[in-house]
Amino acid sequence: MFANTEIGIDLGTANILVYSKGKGIILNEPSVVAVHLDTNEVLAVGIEAKNMVGKTPANIVAVRPLRDGVIADFDMTASMLKAILKKASKNLGLSLRKPNVVVCAPSGSTSVERRAILDAVRSCGAKNVHIIEEPVAAAIGAGLPVDEPIANVVVDIGGGTTEVAIISFGGVVNCHSIRVGGDKLDESIIHHVRKTYNMLIGERTAEQIKIEIGYSPIKHEELEMDIRGRDLVHGLPKTITLHSTEIQQALTESMFQLLESVRTTLEDCPPELSGDIVDQGVMLTGGGALLNGIQEWLSSEISVPVHIAQDPLECVAIGTGRSLKFIDKLQTVSV
Numbered sequence: 001m002f003a004n005t006e007i008g009i010d011l012g013t014a015n016i017l018v019y020s021k022g023k024g025i026i027l028n029e030p031s032v033v034a035v036h037l038d039t040n041e042v043l044a045v046g047i048e049a050k051n052m053v054g055k056t057p058a059n060i061v062a063v064r065p066l067r068d069g070v071i072a073d074f075d076m077t078a079s080m081l082k083a084i085l086k087k088a089s090k091n092l093g094l095s096l097r098k099p100n101v102v103v104c105a106p107s108g109s110t111s112v113e114r115r116a117i118l119d120a121v122r123s124c125g126a127k128n129v130h131i132i133e134e135p136v137a138a139a140i141g142a143g144l145p146v147d148e149p150i151a152n153v154v155v156d157i158g159g160g161t162t163e164v165a166i167i168s169f170g171g172v173v174n175c176h177s178i179r180v181g182g183d184k185l186d187e188s189i190i191h192h193v194r195k196t197y198n199m200l201i202g203e204r205t206a207e208q209i210k211i212e213i214g215y216s217p218i219k220h221e222e223l224e225m226d227i228r229g230r231d232l233v234h235g236l237p238k239t240i241t242l243h244s245t246e247i248q249q250a251l252t253e254s255m256f257q258l259l260e261s262v263r264t265t266l267e268d269c270p271p272e273l274s275g276d277i278v279d280q281g282v283m284l285t286g287g288g289a290l291l292n293g294i295q296e297w298l299s300s301e302i303s304v305p306v307h308i309a310q311d312p313l314e315c316v317a318i319g320t321g322r323s324l325k326f327i328d329k330l331q332t333v334s335v
Contacts, residue, residue: 005020018088032063034052054203139152140322152166161181189250197240215244284307
């Protein structure tokens with residue numbers, strides 16, 4: 001029984017989301033695994049493992065097995081997937097025995113990287129596995145008519161990568177993928193604090209700064225935030241006050257790389273589809289779509305309407321699950 005369970009998995013750099021047909025998002029956990037180095041035993045996955053980052057003894061390490069949208073550590077990813085699917089089946093109250101799975105891969109990933117994703121999901125007992133491209137899944141999740149001959153432009157700003165794609169007739173017409181995402185923005189903040197204040201902060205603090213006072217390059221009312229870290233000169237804990245304008249400055253280079261990627265994709269668009277883009281606009285998905293002021297800034301830079309998806313963080317997972325309905329109309333990825 002339950003052999004024909006259909007699920008969609010968004011195997012993201014920052015978060016793994018599992019979507020079940022008829023139930024919606026049944027699991028949303030950080031892509032983090034805590035491992036005991038002596039025994040290679042997986043101690044925790046998801047939110048429990050994320051809470052351990054930077055706080056564990058030497059023989060326990062909390063790692064992120066996915067980097068830049070692809071698998072960096074195969075064994076860890078397979079262990080994490082098994083634990084995540086076990087949690088998902090518990091949430092559903094049923095057995096996910098030999099489910100049909102749709103999983104997304106970045107459009108810029110190689111056949112080797114896609115094969116790794118396929119093998120990792122199959123090792124968890126999946127019956128049939130389809131891989132679709134992330135921007136297509138994001139467009140479906142955002143409610144765009146991807147199977148029609150209309151240009152749909154999606155900018156999916158994830159944890160590891162940003163993908164800009166023009167989708168029509170169920171496939172990607174044109175796509176640019178850059179390894180700039182939420183992680184890169186966090187790194188820029190860490191680097192800025194280290195260089196300016198001689199202070200070291202962790203990834204979680206950097207992420208909190210980005211969420212609260214991170215801004216796209218637009219004029220805004222200045223905000224302040226007190227943060228704690230370690231003084232690199234004296235080695236002691238220290239508290240400083242950061243301003244949103246300096247964080248905005250730290251993020252500017254990455255934001256303009258993102259803008260360049262959007263411009264390049266639109267410039268390479270077939271002329272027949274360009275008219276649709278003026279009418280339809282651009283859809284922002286992924287966690288990066290929640291950065292303060294990004295919609296207003298992008299719209300002013302590319303002179304095209306910019307919309308933010310209703311659930312930008314869940315778009316890809318929802319899209320992978322919904323895509324099972326018309327998988328035959330979509331261009332699935334070959335490996």
